Amino acid sequence: MSDATEALAAFRADISAWIKDNCPASLLGRAFNENSIVWGGRKWSFANDDQRIWLERAVKRGLTAPRWPVEFGGGGLSRAQEKIFREEMTAAGAPPPLQSFGLWMLGPALLEFGNDAQKAEHLPKITRGEIRWCQGYSEPGAGSDLANVQTRAEDMGDHWLVSGQKIWTSYADQADWIFALVRTDRDAPKHKGISFMLMDMDTPGITTRPIRLISGKSPFCETFFDNVKVPKEQLVGELNRGWDIAKYLLTHEREMIGGGGQGLLGARSVAQIIAMQEGELLADPVLRAEAMQTEVDTLAFGLTMERYKDQAEAGRGVGNASAMLKYYGTELNKRRYELMMATAGSDGLEWDGAHGGLAPEWLRTKANSIEGGTSEVMLDIIAKRVLEMPGQ
Amino acid sequence: MKDAAQTLIDTEDEVMLRDAARGFLAEASPVSALRANRDAGRAHDPALWADMAQMGWTGVLVPETAGGADMGHRAAGILAEEMGRVLAASPFLSSAVIAATVLRQAGPAAQGALQTIAAGRATYALALDEGPKFAPAATAMQAERQGNTFRLTGTKAFVADGTTASRVLVLARTSGAAGDPEGLTLFDLDASLAGLDRQALSTIDSRDHARLVFDAVAVTGDDIIGDLDNGLVALRPGLQAGQAALAAELTGLAGGAAAITLGYLKERKQFDRTIGSFQALQHRAAHLWSEIEVTASAIANAGRVLDNAPDDAALAVSLAKARAAQTAKLAVSEAVQMHGGIGMTDAYDIGFFIKRARVGAEWLGDYGYHAAVIGAARGI
Structure with missing residues (x-):
């Protein structure tokens, strides 16, 4: 065994023991769903005390953000260590101690584009679960054509004045802060007049209201900005270069949605549903063939996520290929849920029946190939940027 | 950082092997060579096989003690992938992959046979x-x-x-x-x-x-x-090696057909436009590229598992072969359709890809066979 392999084996033993010693037993092996997620934030209340204990212990060891620098509350782990950590978490049946848009999206953006003061101010609060973030990207007139955002930020000398409307702002009603794309130059070409701005949701002039979806209640909101005064230092990166940050984050988001990461796609497996139906439906040859096909593609897609991560770790970016992960992963997830609904039969038709919330999860998957860039936009990106096919 | 041979990306050696193989095959065995073989009534070109022996490809899975290069299954897959791209015909899979893998498990008695394979003197x-x-x-x-x-x-x-x-x-x-x-x-x-x-x-x-x-x-x-x-039991390692390498060949074939098609889409004009500017065709090309990417991961994984944990390779190998059969089928079907009429002519090369894809899909187990292996392993 090489030194590196030995060190990783030691790390595995250590982290596995740590998980066993620190994750409260009541949290182990529980079905993972929307209700068991810990989001954190000023408005957050834990479902039980063990969730709070688990978060505190994970924060102490930097494991809410395993790969972030230690100085910002991260764990400073290498990718190989992080992978081992996740494997041991799965093996132990331990839930993620904290999940948030801050961890997934704003943090990576600040690490890449933020200044020292912004990193020092915001990153530790994210890792400790103190501040919950939401994302303000889409607008009624800026969906697939995201660069068409019209929410204005006017330079008032000592502050920005923001007015406009955002839509699909997930959990905006629960969030403490928002990171948003705002137009700072109306005369420039549309990609070149956008800036990336941070705002406290408690600032006067910001209001939000939830949107109900076909799947029932939903995390999505509309958020309104009416002459909101924003301090100058809350603009991230260069003025009018917010699109670069948006693109960087969209790549993250696409990998995340495509990869079924962080439970966004639901953690159910086809085999689980089949087992619950006591094998009865395995007798259906059509369904069975479809289940095998879906399993083949799911396994191969999982390996693709792994291969791309290996590539990123080796210092070769994934770049526009993340559009493929998003496209393929979400289409596959829709297939999986169609199959699970078919397998569950009439047991799956109640809002909250024998399979828990399978039906609302299934309905929710229909948005997977819309949010974060539609499948069609992803195919456009692959065609134009990866395959370099000619424009119209 | 992890040792690259434990990851699903190519190691430096593998990148060089792939580049060298692609360069050599483009010269020595372009698709036109398959056409020439066919027209001459010859299944493959013995001179090409001799060259492959010279470069160590025939001994890719033969131990060094028997004169082989012992590069492993991932390397064999890379060679097969590159052969697939240009439809290079040779006994590589039968001899250098399947027979070599079977015989190297057979102990000292098979040493002589392995030497003849590595030297390219015997084919199996x-x-x-x-x-x-x-x-x-x-x-x-x-x-x-x-x-x-x-x-x-x-x-x-x-x-x-x-x-x-x-x-x-x-x-x-x-x-x-x-x-x-x-x-x-x-x-x-x-x-x-x-x-x-x-x-x-x-x-x-x-x-x-x-x-x-x-x-x-x-x-x-x-x-x-x-x-x-x-x-x-004696045959199984050889079968798995062959299935993985054939899957690699099919994936290379899919990539080759897709590349030719993409070239055509960028060049062919109709309605006063390059047809590759039509979104309907762009989306089909992008979907095909996605399928090939996903299958390539299963191919890399099968090679790695055969090299690192050969006793536990059944799932990885079947996954590779199942995916490759489907992806190659999609690639060649899309290739013909997107070429239009010219894709149906014998004078154009795409037809060779569709024919080899069909044979490769059947040999050593079709999609259904391998999907069922996976289903059984995954409780379906």
Whole structure:
């Protein structure tokens, strides 16, 4: 065994023991769903005390953000260590101690584009679960054509004045802060007049209201900005270069949605549903063939996520290929849920029946190939940027 | 950082191997070479095989002690992928992959045979299938025992490289009945033995496939590879290696067909526009690219698992072969459609890809066979 392999084996033993010693037993092996997620934030209340204990212990060891620098509350782990950590978490049946848009999206953006003061101010609060973030990207007139955002930020000398409307702002009603794309130059070409701005949701002039979806209640909101005064230092990166940050984050988001990461796609497996139906439906040859096909593609897609991560770790970016992960992963997830609904039969038709919330999860998957860039936009990106096919 | 040989991306050595293989094959074996072979009625070009031996490809899975390069299964997959891109025809899979893997498990007695494979002097064929579908346990061919002599009688329906091989690995029944995975024995025999009639099949891919008719062909206990009545165990590593390499070839083939098609889309004009500017075609090309990317991961994984944990490779290998068969089918179907009429002409190369993809999809187990292996392993 090489030194590196030995060190990783030691790390595995250590982290596995740590998980066993620190994750409260009541949290182990529980079905993972929307209700068991810990989001954190000023408005957050834990479902039980063990969730709070688990978060505190994970924060102490930097494991809410395993790969972030230690100085910002991260764990400073290498990718190989992080992978081992996740494997041991799965093996132990331990839930993620904290999940948030801050961890997934704003943090990576600040690490890449933020200044020292912004990193020092915001990153530790994210890792400790103190501040919950939401994302303000889409607008009624800026969906697939995201660069068409019209929410204005006017330079008032000592502050920005923001007015406009955002839509699909997930959990905006629960969030403490928002990171948003705002137009700072109306005369420039549309990609070149956008800036990336941070705002406290408690600032006067910001209001939000939830949107109900076909799947029932939903995390999505509309958020309104009416002459909101924003301090100058809350603009991230260069003025009018917010699109670069948006693109960087969209790549993250696409990998995340495509990869079924962080439970966004639901953690159910086809085999689980089949087992619950006591094998009865395995007798259906059509369904069975479809289940095998879906399993083949799911396994191969999982390996693709792994291969791309290996590539990123080796210092070769994934770049526009993340559009493929998003496209393929979400289409596959829709297939999986169609199959699970078919397998569950009439047991799956109640809002909250024998399979828990399978039906609302299934309905929710229909948005997977819309949010974060539609499948069609992803195919456009692959065609134009990866395959370099000619424009119209 | 992890050792690259533990990841799904190519190591530096593998990048060099791929580049070298692509460069060599573009020169020595472009698709036009397959056309020339076909028109000359020749299954493959012996000079190309000699070159492959020179470069160590024939010994890619042969230990260095037997004169091989011992580069491993991932490397064999990379070579097969590159051969697939240009449809290079050779006994590489039968000889350098399947036979070499079987024989290197067979102990010191097989050392000489491995040397002849690595040197390119001997080529092997695997005589297995007796019906139209891959089903090793269904083997019915009898090996009747008289003392230390076995007499093989029966027909092997579809043997890749069967007419040109100098030696044949034959799976035959020494006990039990067809359908029983036990009671089979693997023999290594000279292809010119009396009683063995090799009938060339004119297959759509213009390669060497044969029906092998055995009429009391006499072999001895010394020709057995592995244990009597346990031939499937001796054959399995070779089958898995072959399935993984064939999957790699099919994925290379898909990539080759997609590249030709993409080139055509960027060049062909209709309605006063380059047809590649039409979104309908862009989306189809982008979807195809996505499928090839996903399959390439399964290919890399199968090679890695065969190299690092060969006893546990069944799922990885079946995943590779299942995905590759489907992806190649999609690639060649899309290729013909997106080319339009010219894709249907014999003068244009795309037709060769669709034919080889169909043969490769069947050989060593089709999509259904391998999907069922995965389903069984995953509780479906």
